[in-house]
């Protein structure tokens with residue numbers, strides 16, 4: 078981590094190549110192969126059995142930028158946590174990813190507030206975005222620029238990301254420090270210097286791109302024939318920041334995928350999703366008995382031990 082701190086403080090972003098090795102991703106990538114078609118399968122129209130593959134839209138002008146609200150179809154291919162794949166689910170709370178978040182946010186008391194898979198295919202949709210800030214849907218406030226942020230955004234690469242597979246474009250912070258937060262998107266015509274200054278981070282599967290909430294960035298189209306890029310959007314925030322958020326995990330807590338995830342997780346991992354820690358007064362004998370029934374297989378030992386104390 079220390080080697081990335083300089084880029085973080087100076088530019089507001091960095092890539093850790095292969096934070097997770099191919100061998101430890103093997104099971105998750107197998108699961109992913111059952112969720113999304115490969116680039117070749119997609120190009121050949123073999124998408125039966127993949128309900129999350131985005132339908133290919135008719136030909137459209139290349140490189141046209143539109144606002145997200147005018148082009149919601151670009152978000153096809155995105156799936157919210159939890160997924161049908163325990164190895165994928167467990168990546169959200171992977172200790173090496175959590176460690177990055179804790180180091181940059183300055184606390185281990187963290188919450189995951191965004192966990193989504195996203196697959197983009199060459200030619201499927203209009204993926205070109207204007208340079209923008211994400212805060213409009215992540216906070217009621219606007220991002221801090223001059224002191225440590227209380228949230229960070231990360232992309233865990235689940236395919237190799239080459240230059241032709243549309244790595245996210247980012248603008249180094251020194252060029253945007255004086256920009257007001259509104260409007261939260263700017264066009265090439267009015268800010269050509271920012272578009273010229275864009276950088277991107279191709280990297281192998283398992284790499285982690287990290288950026289701060291005040292960093293201007295955008296998505297672009299894939300250009301590789303039969304190309305696909307799949308990644309996991311992971312955003313962490315400091316606990317107790319009710320003004321920050323995106324997804325509610327309570328609303329998916331009835332799904333079997335969530336129940337299996339909980340049953341296989343540690344108290345620390347569950348805390349990242351908002352479970353109170355063992356010893357909290359949210360727990361008593363009845364609640365623990367109920368949790369055992371709700372999440373078959375969950376080892377309630379740590380919570381019981383804390384109750385005894």
Ligand SMILES: [Fe+2]
Nearest residue numbers: 210211294295
């Ligand atoms: Fe964005």
